[in-house]
Amino acid sequence: xxxxxxxxxxxxxxxxxxxxxxxxxxxxxxxxxxxxxxxxxxxxxxxxxxxxxxxxxxxxxxxxxxxxxxxxxxxxxxxxxxxxxxxxxxxxxxxxxxxxxxxxxxxxxxxxxxxxxxxxxxxxxxxxxxxxxxxxxxxxxxxxxxxxxxxxxxxxxxxxxxxxxxxxxxxxxxxxxxxxxxxxxxxxxxxxxxxxxxxxxxxxxxxxxxxxxxxxxxxxxxxxxxxxxxxxxxxxxxxxxxxxxxxxxxxxxxxxxxxxxxxxxxxxxxxxxxxxxxxxxxxxxxxxxxxxxxxxxxxxxxxxxxxxxxxxxxxxxxxxxxx
Numbered sequence: 428x429x430x431x432x433x434x435x436x437x438x439x440x441x442x443x444x445x446x447x448x449x450x451x452x453x454x455x456x457x458x459x460x461x462x463x464x465x466x467x468x469x470x471x472x473x474x475x476x477x478x479x480x481x482x483x484x485x486x487x488x489x490x491x492x493x494x495x496x497x498x499x500x501x502x503x504x505x506x507x508x509x510x511x512x513x514x515x516x517x518x519x520x521x522x523x524x525x526x527x528x529x530x531x532x533x534x535x536x537x538x539x540x541x542x543x544x545x546x547x548x549x550x551x552x553x554x555x556x557x558x559x560x561x562x563x564x565x566x567x568x569x570x571x572x573x574x575x576x577x578x579x580x581x582x583x584x585x586x587x588x589x590x591x592x593x594x595x596x597x598x599x600x601x602x603x604x605x606x607x608x609x610x611x612x613x614x615x616x617x618x619x620x621x622x623x624x625x626x627x628x629x630x631x632x633x634x635x636x637x638x639x640x641x642x643x644x645x646x647x648x649x650x651x652x653x654x655x656x657x658x659x660x661x662x663x664x665x666x667x668x669x670x671x672x673x674x675x676x677x678x679x680x681x682x683x684x685x686x687x688x689x690x691x692x693x694x695x696x697x698x699x700x701x702x703x704x705x706x707x708x709x710x711x712x713x714x715x716x717x718x719x720x721x722x723x724x725x726x727x728x729x730x731x732x733x734x735x736x737x738x739x740x741x742x743x744x745x746x747x748x749x750x
Contacts, residue, residue, distance in 0.1 A: 435613055435696035465510040465660060465671070466576070468583070475578050477516035481506040482571030485607045489636045491567055492620045496534045498639045499570055500541025501548065502604040505640035507574035508549040509660040509713070512643050515584035515651065516576035518549055523556035523572040528565045530558075538570060541639075548642045584650070587673035588657045588716035588737045594669075595726050596734035597646065598683045599712030601638035602692075605663045606706040610636060610688075613696025626687035635688045643713045649728040650715055658715040661708040667750050669743050672716050676740030681732065683710040701748050 466477040483502045490496045500523075508518040523542055525535070535558070546553045551574070559565075588594075602610055614620070620633030629635045643660070650658060657672040669677040685703075689710070693703055703709060716737055717725060726732045735745075743750040 432697060435609060435698050436702050465513040466516055468514065468516070473580070475516065475580060475583060477511050477514055477576040477578060478573060479507045479510040479576075480571065480573040481510065482569065483604055485611060486604050486636070487568060487570060488611060489607065489620055489633050493631065493633045493637065495634075495637065496537035496541065498541050498544075498637055500538050500543070501545035501639040501642070502541075503570050503572050504542060504545030504549055504551070504574070505642045506604050506662065507572055508545075508551065508576075509640070509643050509662075511574055511576040512647050513584075513658045513660040513713075514578075514586075515582055515647070515655075515658070516578040517647055518551045518574050518576040518644060520552045520554045520575045521546060521549075521572055522554055523570065524559070525556065525568065525570050526559045526561055526565045527568045528560070528562045530560055534568070545639075545642065549644045551644075582651060584655055584657055586657050588675055588677075590675060590737055590739050591719065592656060592716040592737040593719040593722035593733050594677065594679065594735040594737065595715045595717065595722060595729070595731050596679075596682060596711040597643065597713040597715075597729055597731040598641075599661070599686075599708045599710055600641040601686050601688050602636060603640040603662070603708060603712060605708070606665070607636065609696065609698070609702075609706055610692045613692045613698065616695055618695075626691060632691075635691075638688075641712050646713060646715075646729050649725060650717075653717055653721045653725040653728070655715045655717045655725070658713065661712050661714060665706045665708060665750075666704045666743050666745055669714060672714075672737075674741065676738040677735060677743045678738055679735035679743065679745035681734045682745060683732075683734070685710040700746070701750065704745060704748055705750055 466479040469476040483499045511518045622632045624632045659668045661668050722733050
């Protein structure tokens with residue numbers, strides 16, 4: 428078997444989810460756990476202050492290869508704002524942290540344009556940030572940030588799906604900003620990011636990987652109005668993120684079809700179905716659990732659809748796969 432025929436996994440590409448979760452658990456044990464799963468929640472009297480922090484990850488390497496950093500700022504804001512939305516918190520402000528090996532006005536301007544576009548889409552304010560030049564620590568650049576949000580105490584989602592709940596799914600825009608280590612390894616096995624893209628309206632293959640993460644702040648009001656019990660932003664770990672909705676079994680019967688980029692990654696990387704769904708959002712970027720009586724109304728309000736249900740048990744079942 429040639430290297431190009433070998434089955435790729437997220438771990439073999441360089442990211443072992445189990446090891447990552449173990450390291451995160453060790454950090455949490457050392458510093459102490461806070462309220463909230465997707466966001467840290469601080470009781471400030473009559474409200475909660477929500478905080479989320481995240482970065483763009485190895486998507487930056489695609490941007491570097493194409494010399495196009497114009498959208499990674501959108502990803503940075505999206506990965507943080509969406510986590511607050513999953514907790515029932517309205518994002519209000521964002522600070523960024525850009526670390527570089529050497530300053531460059533051209534890419535800094537592009538990053539800034541992306542951050543401004545992301546803030547506009549999310550309906551939040553950019554309130555500052557930090558640029559650090561660290562040539563012995565950083566090779567290229569890294570972009571991360573922190574988003575702050577506020578919520579009345581009765582506006583926070585309970586955080587636990589109930590047996591019998593319906594699951595509403597909302598489409599993603601593509602790969603978003605998770606699983607890029609696997610996606611990059613797959614698509615460059617026999618080509619490069621600058622190759623013509625064989626699918627969609629993208630000029631280059633790398634442009635499909637740079638499609639910005641969808642921002643879901645517009646879902647917040649409809650989800651509150653329909654009494655959502657819990658919500659999940661489908662990020663790192665793919666569909667296993669539904670386990671964050673609580674101890675139950677999540678049966679997905681009508682998920683959105685994956686965009687062509689996922690099929691391309693799977694074929695070029697010889698990636699199994701199970702690995703794809705454990706790594707990527709596969710076309711559905713956000714999921715909410717609520718009473719079935721309100722499900723169709725919420726689906727219509729958010730341009731989503733009923734994709735499944737909550738049962739007693741454990742795990743996630745989707746398209747014949749047990750995750």
